[in-house]
Amino acid sequence: MTLIEAVRATIRRLHYSPHTEEAIVHWIRQFIRFHSGKHPGQMGAEEVTTFLDELAIERRTAASTQNQALCALLFLYKRVLDLQIPRLEALERARRPEHLPSVLSRQETLTLLEHLVLPFRLIGELLYGSGLGLLEARSIRVKDVDLDRWQIMVRRGKAQHTRSALLPTRVRDELHAQLDSVARRHEKELAAGRGEVDLPHALRGKMPGAATSLAWQYLFPASRPSTDPATGRQVLYHVHESAVQRAVHDVGR
Incomplete structure (x- = not known):
């Protein structure tokens, strides 16, 4: 079983939705590709931090995207690889900008x-x-x-x-x-x-x-x-x- 097959098998055992499955697989592939194909089992918190910095600084992705990527990698290490990496758990999640949502009036909605x-x-x-x-x-x-x-x-x-x-x-x-x-x-x-x-x-x-x-x-x-x-x-x-x-x-x- 390949790593991605193991990821999918774990996700389906936990009854996650297909949408969640594809999101997790996407970010794990992005992480591996960023580190030139290196197996995640040979990497840890330092490589995850470098990848998240790339998303935040170079790609300028939204905070929600960065957090989605982090959650996918936490799932990989905890649920699939069964590796306990305290430094990975301690990574601070990106903060979303605070703003009031725009709400349409009833007439505007209709x-x-x-x-x-x-x-x-x-x-x-x-x-x-x-x-x-x-x-x-x-x-x-x-x-x-x-x-x-x-x-x-x-x-x-x-x-x-x-x-x-x-x-x-x-x-x-x-x-x-x-x-x-x-x-x-x-x-x-x-x-x-x-x-x-x-x-x-x-x-x-x-x-x-x-x-x-x-x-x-x-x-x-x-x-x-x-x-x-x-x-x-x-x-x-x-x-x-x-x-x-x-x-x-x-x-x-």
């Missing part, structure tokens, strides 16, 4: 939503009207939408808790249209010999047929399939957060 195109308008409506976070909205699957009770099940929220959220009445038509769009696309994908979606870790072995079922498809699928790092197969993920952020940014300019 105007912004009206100018978004589908499916981003529907995502925005769920964020605003149902109190969902962006990751929660992106992770909704068809089976999580309960049209009888007019609610949605949020199964991958904070701390992996499952909860229900009421759907805003104003999204009724758009929600039905989005469900129909997902169903039509899924039929075409199946006819072309594709149609698989990524599954939670425990279900890959228990319910392999779920990968091609409509119920497990994402309500907001990505525009094209990607390779599932767990299986090496082409699967359809949910829409990427950057696509949503870009749509909102373009409207807000």
Whole structure:
């Protein structure tokens, strides 16, 4: 097993999200590449500090990015390599600049939503009207939408808790249209010999047929399939957060 394979295996054993997995793997690869391919087991706090200095001084990355890189390396040394490096634990995290967030008024929010195109308008409506976070909205699957009770099940929220959220009445038509769009696309994908979606870790072995079922498809699928790092197969993920952020940014300019 290679180092990256060991990292992925540890992450999946801990049931971290695919998004977190890719972020951790990204920074570990960046760290190794920065030190000319040297194995992390032969390095320690000094090399980590040099790498973080490079991010802060030369690349001028944000404090949140520096902290994400540090957390990834702490995970590598503690969880994967099982190396206790006190000096690494004592590294001070970058401080984020303090500022008050800009909050839109109700009318400004409604105007912004009206100018978004589908499916981003529907995502925005769920964020605003149902109190969902962006990751929660992106992770909704068809089976999580309960049209009888007019609610949605949020199964991958904070701390992996499952909860229900009421759907805003104003999204009724758009929600039905989005469900129909997902169903039509899924039929075409199946006819072309594709149609698989990524599954939670425990279900890959228990319910392999779920990968091609409509119920497990994402309500907001990505525009094209990607390779599932767990299986090496082409699967359809949910829409990427950057696509949503870009749509909102373009409207807000």
